[in-house]
Amino acid sequence: MPTTRENTEDRSAVRTLLRLWPYVRPVRARVFTAAFVAVVASCVGLVIPLVLKWMVDGPIADQDPAGVWLGALYLLLLGFTEAGLFGMRRWLVARPLSHVEAEMRAALYRRLQRLPVAFHDRWPSGQLLSRATADLGLVRMFLAFPLTFLLVNTVTILVGVIIMLLQDWTLGLVILGPAIPVMVMCVVFEHRYAVVARRAQDQVGDLTTVVEESVLGIRIIKGFGRHRSQARAFRELSTKLRGTELGKARLLATIWAVIVTLPEMAIGAALVLGAVQVADGELSAGTLVAFLSTALALRWPVDSIGFLLAMSQEAATATERYFEVMDEEPEKDTVVHADRTAEDRTAEDATAEADRRDGGLRFDGVVFRYPDADPASTPTLNRVDLHIRPGESMALVGATGSGKTTLTALVPRLHEVTAGRITLDGEDVTAMSRAQLRSKVAVAFEEPTLFSASVGENVLMGTDAEAGPAELERALGVAQADFVHALPQGTGTQVGEQGLSLSGGQRQRLALARAVVGRPRFLVLDDPLSALDVHTEAAVEAALRRVLADTTALIVAHRPSTVLLADRVALLSGGRITAVGTHQELLRGNPEYAHLMSGSGRQEDDR
Template sequence: MPTAPRRAPSAGIHPDPSKSWLRRAWPLLRAHRLMLITSLALSFVGLIVQVQIPNLIRIGIDRALVAHTEPLATYVWLIAALALVQGVINYLARLYLLRTAYELEYDLRNVVFGHLMRMSYGFYDRVQSGELMSRATSDIRAVQMYLTFGPSILVQCMIAVIAFGLMVSINPILAVVAMATMPAIAVLGVRMRKAIFPVSWLIQSRLAGVATVVDENIQGVRIVKAFAGEQGQVDTLARAADRVRWAYTADAKLRSRWIPVMDNLPRIGLALVLLVGGLMVLRGQATVGTVVAFNSYVLMLQPPFRMLGMIIMMGQRAAASSQRIYEILDTKADITDRSETATPSPRGELHLRHVHFVYPDGTTALDGLDLHIHPGETIALVGATGAGKSTVGRLAARFYDVTEGQILLDGVDVRDYPLATLRDRVGIVPDEPFLFSVSLHENIAFGRPEATRAQVEAAALAAGADAFIRDLPDGYDTVVGERGYTLSGGQRQRVAIARALLVNPPVLILDDATSAVDVRVEHEIHESLRTLMTGRTTIVVAHRLATIGLADRVVLIDGGRVVADGTHAALLATSPLYAQVLATVSEEEPVA
C-alpha cells in the first residue's frame, strides 16, 4: 500500500550553541505560533470568564439573600451560562494546545532522527544506541511538554493577576491580605529551581543508562541465552535501576521539601481572609458576599500556585533534556558532501593510493595500502583476521574517510562524489546482513523502493533466494521478524545479496557474504554471480577456496598492506604466507 509522503519539519533548532536552550528552540515555537497563540488567547478569555463567577456570587448573596432586592434565579442562570461559556472556551483552548504539542513533537523527532541518519559510522562507534533512544524519546517529550504546556501554565497563573485586580476593586484591604503570601512563594520558587536542576539532569542521564542495558539485551538476547547469562543481565539492569531509583528518591525529597510549602501558603492567605474579613463584616466595613467571594478567589489562586511549582520542575527537566538533545545536534557528521564535482560515467575502476586508515578507537587497519582494480575485474581479498580486508570496502563506499592517501573511483577521489551517487556506484554486502521488520519485497527493494515485483524477483533469483522465499506462507510479502531473525543466517545473506544486486552498482563488494550458507547453496549463488559479475568490478572478501575461485586475481593483505598479488595458483606456489592463511580455512570444495 502506498504511503503518504513524509512532511518535512516546519522548523529546526537554532545552530548557535552559545544561545540559551529556549532561544535555540524558538524557531520551533515560532513555526507553530499561530496555533499556540490562539490556544493561549482562548485560555486567557476563559480565565476572565472564570473570575466573574465569584463576583456574581458576591452580588447575588448581597442583593438576593441579604437585601432581598433581586431574585436569586437571575444569578443562578447567569452563573450557569458563564460556566457553559467557560467550558466551550476551555475545550477549544485545550484542543489547539494539544495540536501544538503534537506538531512540536513531530518536528523535534524528525529533526533529531534526520540528524542521526546523517551521522557517520564513526559516531555510532562511539555512542551507545540506548543513549540515543533515550534522547530521541523521553528527552524530546520533556522539551515538548515544557514548550507547549509551560506557556499555558503561565497563562493559567495569570488568573492571580486578574483575580487580584477584581479583589482590589471590591475591597483593597482584603485584596492585600489575600495576596500577602505571594512574595514568599516567589522566593521559594527561585530556590526550588536551583535545587532541582542537577537532579533533573541526573535522572535523564541514568534513564538513558537503563535504556542502553535494555536495548543491548534485546538485541543480544541470543548470546545471553546461549551463555545462560540471564541472571547476570538481570543483575546489571537492577544496578542501573538502583541508580535511577536513587536519583528519583533525591528528586522526591526535594519535592517533598518544597511542594507542600508552596501548596499551603495560599491556605494561609485563606485563613487571613476569614479572620480579617470576618472582623470587617462585624464592624460593617464589608459584606458577607464579599467575604464569600474572597474565599472563592483565594481557593481559585491555589491551583496556579501549585502549577507554578510544576512549571519550575518542568523547566528544569526540559533544560536538562534539551542539553542532551543539543549534544547530538551539535555533533557534526565526519562524512559529508564536500563538493558538487561532476561525476564521470561509471566504469568501475578503483585505485587505492598509499592508503592509511586508523579507526576512531586508535586501531590501525591499513598502513600504506596500494591497489589498482581495473573495470570489470573481480579480485579476492585474502588475509588473516584483522588484516584490513573489510576496511577496504568500507573506505571505498566512504563509510569512513582515509586517514592518509587517496581512493579514486573512475579517476575521481571518492570524497568528491556526492554521497548518494557514490553509494549507488559502490554496493556492499556485509558479512552480518541486517534486515528490517518489513516484507521481503521491501527488504530487497530497500535501495530502489520503486522497483517492480518482477525486478525484485529477478534479483532474488540471481542471489539464490527466490526458491526459499516462494516456499514461505506469504512469499515475497512475508514480513520477517526483527533484524530478520525469523530467517536462517544463509537466507538473510541471500536476501542481502539480492538487495545489493537490485541496485546494480558498477562496483560490488561482497564482504564474506556467503559465509553463512552451505556449500551447495554457495555453489548456486556463485553460478549466478559469475554471470552478474561480467562487466562489473567486484571485490570479494574471501575466506573459502570456493569464493576465491570466483576471482580473476587474488590480493593477499597483511599488516594493512598488499604483500602478494596474482592468481591463486601463483600465490600458492610463491607465497608461504598465503598458504598459511589458507591452511586456517576449511576447504569445503576445490577451487573451480
C-alpha cells in the same frame, strides 16, 4: 557514549526551550489563540467573586429573591463560559501539537539517517530510542499544558492580586506576604530538579538499551543460561531509576508543601483580620466574601506552580537531549578541498586523467584513523595503494584485525578517509554525492542485516530503480536463495525483526541478492559466503562468477574457495597492502599468505 550531565549551571531552561520555536512557528496562530482563550477563561473565573460581592451586599442584604436568582443566573453563565473557553483551548492545541511532535520525530529520524557510522558506533540505541519516544512525549506535554498555564496562571495571579488590593489593600498585603519565600524556594527547586530530571531521563535511555539488547540477543541469553544475570542487570538499573524518581518526588513534595502551606496560612490570617474589620464596620461582608473568593480562586494557579515548574524542567532536559543528537554534524555529501594549491590541483588533475584512462577502483595513499582514536596513535590503515582494474575481481586477504572490513567501508563512504583518496573510474568518491556514489557501489556485509519487511522488499532495497519481478528472481538466483519460494507467502513473506526467523545462511544469501539486484558497476563483498554450507557455497560461487564478469569487485575473503572467485589477490598486513598477485603466485612466494591459506589452501593449489 553520552554521559549524564549533572552540572546544569550553564544551562538556561528558557534558552533551551526557545529552540523549539522553529517547530512551533508553523502552528503559532493556534497556539497563541489557545493561550489567549485560556487567559480570558481564567479572567472570567475571577469575575465570579465580584458577582458574589454584588449578591451579598445587594440582593441578599436587601432580601431580594429576584436579585438572588439573577445573581445565580450570572454565576451559571460565567461557569459555562469558563468551561467552554477551556474546552476550546484544548481543541485548539490538540491537533497542531501532535503535528509538532510528529515533525520533530521525523526530523530526528532524518538526522539519524544522515549521521556518520562513527556516531552510531558511539551511541547506545536505547538512548536514541528514548529521545525519539519518551523525550518527545514530554516536549509535547509541555507545549500543550505547562507552557500555556505558566502564562495563564501568571496573568491570573497578577489580575487576582490587583482585584484584592483594590478591595482592601491591607488584606492584600497579608496575602502577598509569602510571595518572596515562595519565589526563593522556586528558584532553588528549579536548579535542583533540573539535575535530577536529566539524570532520570538518561537512566531511562540506559534501561531502554538493556531491554533492546536483551530482546535482540534472546537466543544468546537462553543459549548460555544468562537470564538471571540479565535480570539482575535490569533490576539494578531499574532500582537506580526508581531512586532517582523518588528523589524527584521528594523535591516536588517539598516545594508543594511550601507553596500550599504558606498561602493557606496567609488566607487564614486574612480571614481573621477581615472578620475583625467586618465586625468593626470597616469592611462590608460582600467585600470580604469577594476577597476570600478571589484568594481561593488563586489557590489553583499558586498550587500548580510546583508541578508546572517540574514539567517545564523535564521538558527542558528532554529538549536538551533531543538537540544533542540534532546538533551532531551530519555526513558531508561532498568534500571540497578548498585549501589545495595550484600545483596540487595540477598534480591531482593529472592523476585523475590517468585514473580515467585506467578506470576501475583505486586506493591512492589511503590513511584511516577512527575519529575517536588518539591522533598520535598508529592509523588503522596506513598508505594503502591498490588498483582494481575495470571488470576485475580483487580478493582482499589478511589476518583478523588487519583492517579488511574498514577498508571496504571506505568505498561507499561509511567512514571518511583521513588522508589519501579513493576513485571510481578516476572520480574521487568525496566529490560525488552519496546518492550518486551508492548508486554505483553495492555492498554485502559479513553480518547481514534484514528489516521487518517482506523478502522482496529486503532484496529490492539494493536498487533505486523500479526493479520488477524479473530482476528480483535474477538476484535470488545468483544468491541461490530459491528457498524463499518455499516460504508461506513466497517473496511476500515477512522475515521478522533482524530476519531472525531465517537461518544465518539464508540471511546471508538474501543480503548477497540485495547487493547484486541493482547490477552495480562496483561490488564490495565482505566475506559474503562465510555462513554457507559447502554445496550451497559452490552453487553461489558458480552464479556469482557470471555477475563478477560484468562488474569491478573487491571481495574480503578468508577461505581459498572465495579467493578463487577473484582474478587477483591483495594481502593486507599491518594496515598496508604488502603483496598483490594471483592466488598461486602469492601461495608460492609469500609466507604470510601461505600461512593464512594453509591446509585447504595448499590442497586446492596442488589440485
